[in-house]
Amino acid sequence: MSYEMSGEHDPVTIVLVDDHEMFRVGVRSEMEQHRDRVRVVGEGWDVDSSVQAVMTGRPQVVLLDVHLPGGGGTEVIRRCEAGGLESSATRFLALSVSDAAEDVISVIRAGARGYVTKSISSEELLDAIDRVSTGDAVFSPRLAGFVLDAFSGSIEVASIDEDLDRLSPREREVMRLIARGYAYKEVARELFISVKTVETHVSNVLRKLQLSNRHELTRWATDRRLI
Template identity: 75%
Template sequence: MSPDPTAGPTTDLITVVLVDDHAMFRRGVRAELEAAGAGVVRVLAEAADVDEAVRAVAAHAPDVVLLDVHLPGGGGVEVMRRSNAPGTRFLALSVSDAAEDVIGTIRGGARGYVTKTITGPELVAAIKRVSEGDAVFSPRLAGFVLDAFAGSIELAAVDEDLDRLTEREREVMRLIARGYAYKEVAKELFISIKTVETHMSSVLRKLQLSSRHELTRWASDRRLL
């Protein structure tokens, strides 16, 4: 929004490391940044895979890393996981606009995510904003992130499985996933332990799980708790 002098250097050049496995694409981005970002952005180094990227980040401690999501050696998330760079912010730059890529990358610690359809000036603006501490998303992607954060995402995907459960089964499932023992579920729902067992049996079968532990993780992954 407005320059924030506490969040990053706005007077000096913003230093950038560029990570992408396609040399041609790196060349293009670099050219765009040198054209549209002259006087604003400076590319310190490039990297073509995870190992190179980690080394480059460690060596140059850039303000911003432009990070491809799909990358030989583990993907962009792996780069962030293996990099210990407090002053560095990661901006994902990917062809993918799939929700799982976006969300996974944000979970991994990226401060923004833009698609490769972006233009040079827009990319420069995005880098600038990320370096100032702002979060940047292509408009189309912002919804994914906030929806996921609000816990309302992938309900569509879940529903295929979840809809096959009856109302009562869902109640039992919710309590079990939250760590209730069968006995406690029974008391909570005013039914016998045996009925709880019957419902759980159905739940596990319908969700293709084999134990309450898997159920806990399943529900936790989908934020159903």
């Protein structure tokens, strides 16, 4: 499929990347009401399908969820760039429910041009797509200052990465929920695992981070803006 940069009045071409089908359907439906501004040329629901959709569709903007089966949004960016995708032609805009530090930092480091949360309105999303397509960097208001702090050195990004590298993906999920105040039973229900498994993960997290209890864990996660 050949790709040509659109003219001034042509709609911005986009690929939707999210592992929740209902969310993709909702966004596509919303975008189709604004065909003069955007045109959906593909969808992805895991890393493999997303990379294929991007490399085939060559969109101007990829709406990219951070958490995906197969490696996450950062892996999609990495593989697309490794496949020869030009960052000046296709730009990535993270669209996620998460505003955790590790998610924001990792996807921006990988090359995304912006990061907005799913609480964004349709008009705000359309505006963000327009701006990112022209090379602007776009962030939800609450995240803008945080991103500046992270990359100016005010937040010790390297130490956050080093600490989190000790935890498995499942342990990170449990850590974040526990730090947010979830009871063990609530974590088990949220992640579809047993309470015993939650207890094991919490024990491992505390040991790896050299913390004594969940109160210290909450303070640790809050200080690093992980919740």
